Every structure is written in structure tokens, then in C-alpha cells.
Amino acid sequence: MFKIVNTSDMLNDAYEIRKKVFVLEQGVPLENEIDQFESSSTHVIGYDNLQSPFATGRFRTYKNGAKIERVAILASHRKLGYGKSLMQFIEAAAKEADYHTLTLNAQCHAQHFYETLGYTTFGDVFLEENIEHIVMTKTI
Template sequence: MFKIVTTQTMLEEAHNIRKKVFVEEQSVPLENEIDQYETMATHIIGYDKNDMPFATGRLRPIDNGVKIERVAILATHRNKGCGKLLMEFLEKVAKDQGYQRLMLNAQYHAQGFYESLGYQSFGETFMEENIKHIAMIKIM
């Protein structure tokens, strides 16, 4: 279901999911969504039983840990447990790469979801791309 992106085609599929979710649904400017960290990040993509791409996320080394970013699931696949499976895969990849400290900036409405996976919020809420966020951390 989930794989590490290893080809340009897979990366384009991941970018297309992000464009649908963040650019089209949430009005994030494309030039802000596809950023300078694309080449340094480990990208993940999820394929459904029909081999259609439906989910993505990326891991980027930061400070003394890794930051989980660009977690996106197409609307057709939401609320079916796919988010939890995607996060578990991202965490496994991070652990396999030697990271124990995971960080992310959660959209505020998703804070409870990340808390259910063991993440703890810290700091104040902040605005990013006109969307309320909260920083979160998990130590594995």
C-alpha cells in the first residue's frame, strides 16, 4: 500500500496528490507547496487496491530529528483509517533511517488525530498559509 518514492513518476504522483489537497482544496499557492526541500526529503506514496495513488507524505531531516510534512490523503480515501496507516509507515521509515525524534506542524483541526498516535503539542498555535497550525512532537 505505502512505498518510498524511488522514481520521477512516483514523485509526480505524490505532487499531484498534494496539489489536489493543498492547492485546490485549501488554496495554498503552488509555489509555496512545492518547495526547496523536495530533493532532500524522503517522499512516501500510497496506492489503493486498484494501484491508484491516494496518499503522500514526506520526511525531512531537521535539527536532531526528522520533520513529517505534506501529509495528504485524497478526499475519496479519507475517514477510512488510511491516515493512521500512512503515519505508521512514515514513522517506520523514520525509525529505519535512525530517527527517534519526530516533529510536525499539524493543521489545528487534525490535532486530535495526531494526539491519538502519541504526538504532543507544544507552543502556541500559529498561522501557515492562512491555516491554523500547532507544532507537535513524538519520541519513539
């Protein structure tokens, strides 16, 4: 179901999910969604039973650990438990890459979701692309 991206087709699938979720649904400008960290990140893609891409995320080196970013699931696949499975896969991949501290900028509406996975908040709410976020961390 979830895999580390290792082909250009898989990466394009991840970008398409991000465009649908962040650009079309949330109004993030495309030029801000695709950024300078694409090539230095480890990307993850999820394919459903019909081999259709439906979920993505990435992580990269950040400070003394890894930063998880661009976590997205298509609307058609939300509320089915895939978010938890995706995060568990990302965390396992990060741990395998020898990261022990994870950081993410959670959209505030998803804060409780990340708390159920063991993340704790750090600092104050801030705006990123006109969406309220909070920094969250977890040790693995």
C-alpha cells in the same frame, strides 16, 4: 500500499495528491506548496487496490530528528483509517533511517488525530498559509 518514492513517476503522483489537497482544496499557492526541501526529503506514496495514488507524505532531517510534512490523503479515501496507516509507515521509515524524534506542524483540525498517534503539542497556534497550525512532537 505505502512505499518510499524511488522513481520520478512516483514523485509526480505524490505532487499531484498534494496539489489536489493543499492547492485546490485548501488554497495554498502552488509556488509555496512545492518547496526547497523536495530533493532533501524522503517521500512516501500510497496506492490503493486499483494502483491509484491516494496518499502521500514526506520527512526530512530537522534539528535533532526528522520533520514530517505534506501529509495528504485524497478526499475519496479519507475516514477509512488510511491516515493512521500512512503515519505508521512514515514513522517506521524514519526510525529505520535512525531518527528518534519526530516533529510536525499539524493543521489544528487534525490535532486530535495526531494526539491519538502519540504526538504532543508544543508552543502556540500559528498561521501557515492562512491555516492554523500547532507544532507536535513524538519520540520513537
